[in-house]
Amino acid sequence: xxxxSQHNHHVILSEAASLELGCNYSYGGTVNLFWYVxxxxxxxxxxxxxxxxxxxxxxxKGFEAEFIKSKFSFNLRKPSVQWxxxxxYFCAVRAGYGGATNxxxxxxxxxxxxxx
Amino acid sequence: DGGITQxxxxxxxxxxxxxxxxxxxxxxxxxxxxxxxxxxxGLRLIYYSQIVNDFQKGDIAEGYSVSREKxxxxxxxxxxxxxxxTAFYLCASSIPRxxxxxxxxxxxxxxxxxxxx
Numbered sequence: 001x002x003x004x005s006q007h008n009h010h011v012i013l014s015e016a017a018s019l020e021l022g023c024n025y026s027y028g029g030t031v032n033l034f035w036y037v038x039x040x041x042x043x044x045x046x047x048x049x050x051x052x053x054x055x056x057x058x059x060x061k062g063f064e065a066e067f068i069k070s071k072f073s074f075n076l077r078k079p080s081v082q083w084x085x086x087x088x089y090f091c092a093v094r095a096g097y098g099g100a101t102n103x104x105x106x107x108x109x110x111x112x113x114x115x116x
Numbered sequence: 117d118g119g120i121t122q123x124x125x126x127x128x129x130x131x132x133x134x135x136x137x138x139x140x141x142x143x144x145x146x147x148x149x150x151x152x153x154x155x156x157x158g159l160r161l162i163y164y165s166q167i168v169n170d171f172q173k174g175d176i177a178e179g180y181s182v183s184r185e186k187x188x189x190x191x192x193x194x195x196x197x198x199x200x201x202t203a204f205y206l207c208a209s210s211i212p213r214x215x216x217x218x219x220x221x222x223x224x225x226x227x228x229x230x231x232x233x
Binding site: 088 | 149151153157158159161164174204206221222
């Protein structure tokens with residue numbers, strides 16, 4: 001069965017530290033990859049997405065993610081975090097295209113706390 | 117096992133027909149949500165409910181309706197007014213965190229793919 005794994009459940013960093021959140025998926029075919037963020041008191045919003053092309057994608061607020069097909073990974077990175085990045089981050093995978101294979105699968109989330 | 121159950125997994129709608137997507141959770145969560153996923157886009161919030169007998173519109177509520185008569189259930193009806201219903205629909209629920217820096221933890225169902233005949 002298809003699945004998404006986020007191995008870091010809770011990450012605590014100081015401001016200006018670098019961030020890398022891991023995301024691995026299990027599916028051998030074509031995938032679309034997403035990172036969503038939920039800030040305190042807010043609903044989910046899209047951080048970035050990968051569909052095709054350059055495997056290094058840039059999102060909002062200085063975030064980026066790299067799709068490494070051979071490793072089935074889509075790790076999220078930011079060179080220097082800010083206190084305002086405190087949130088929960090979800091990795092998601094959409095396997096296949098259209099019709100019956102349009103399913104979106106979420107990881108369990110990584111809670112990031114940035115200390116000032 | 118505790119979790120969120122969405123049914124059916126696949127649903128087909130005829131023109132002019134209303135269809136209802138089921139979302140049931142046995143996690144004792146107060147808050148529940150409906151999102152829609154379209155190709156090439158991120159999730160968009162349709163409706164959410166923070167407590168039984170109360171719900172609010174999300175970003176794209178037009179053409180949809182919900183009810184929250186029971187804590188465990190948050191069905192979504194796609195009405196004939198929704199002109200582009202083909203999408204993947206995801207239900208979620210959340211529980212308040214005790215401590216930590218975010219107020220709630222989201223859990224997701226497995227989704228329903230709705231297509232128009």
